Amino acid sequence: MRRATAAWNRVGSRKGAGSVVASRILRIEHEGGGRYALERDGVTRLVDGDPFEQWASGREFRLGPEVTPARILAPVAQPSKIVALGRNYRAHAAEVNKPLPAEPMLFLKPPSSVVGPGETIRLPPGVGRVDYEAEVAMVIGRRASRVPRAQAWEYVLGVTALNDVSARELQRRDIQYARAKGFDTFTPLGPAILTGERGPFTVEAWLNGTCRQSSSTADLIFGLEDIVAFVSDVMTLLPGDVIATGTPSGIGPLTDGDIVTITVGGVGDLVNPVATR
Secondary structure, eight states: OEETTHHHHHOSOBSSTTOBOOEEEEEEEETTEEEEEEEETTEEEEEEEOTTSEEEEEEEOOOSTTSOGGGEEOSSSOOSOEEEEESOBHHHHHHTTOOOOSSOEEEEEOGGGEEOTTOOEEEOTTOOOEEEOEEEEEEEOSOBSSOOGGGGGGSEEEEEEEEOOEEHHHHHHHSSSTTTTTSTTOEEEEEEEEESOOOOOEEEEEETTEEEEEEEGGGBSSOHHHHHHHHHHHSOBOTTOEEEOOOOSOOEEOOTTOEEEEEETTTEEEEEEEEEO
């Protein structure tokens, strides 16, 4: 059995100087429950154990047309917390007419808001405009407290795609973000956790086949390592916790019948239909 985080981040074995093969960790519906699988070099194997504790590579498992997107689950079922950053791209701060923050602006989203690929984003009645927000999210691999910036990736299992769905009018009305970003289904997550890469990562939002957001973590005001150091100085991060790193410019409203896709380079496409509740 292997220990989590450090072992996962080494799982992309070297194929030459400076070259690392990235891997994807998937959580799939298997035999009536959630089961982790590791995809590397085009081969997917079931994982025996818990990727956040002890694990071993198991038998080969075929991911093909018979495995529909609905059977690929959110890569983390119930994080203890989802920590999110506001205004972490300059262009997004400009489009919402807000000043650049002097330090990371943190808020929390409830774990109950998480849904996986293929699940429906439900628009609550009477809340006004609801927006998509494409984000790169980091998944914490082991307990992290007061982590130095230089050691940040020792505590990160990998990255995934996140849609920080936001009830924009409630956000303006309430000032704080708990209600506007906390509704059930307001945190689509997945489809996989990419390990063995440190970025920069591209991030895009596609609405009904049209690209609405396109940027990279190279454009973050506060970089990924800085975020881990800052957040872990405020609160202890636990295995499976998620940090959403902010959204680029191009946010826009969702309506009944839309299909929204969040794409993070190497992670894959997080696709969710939209419907009124």
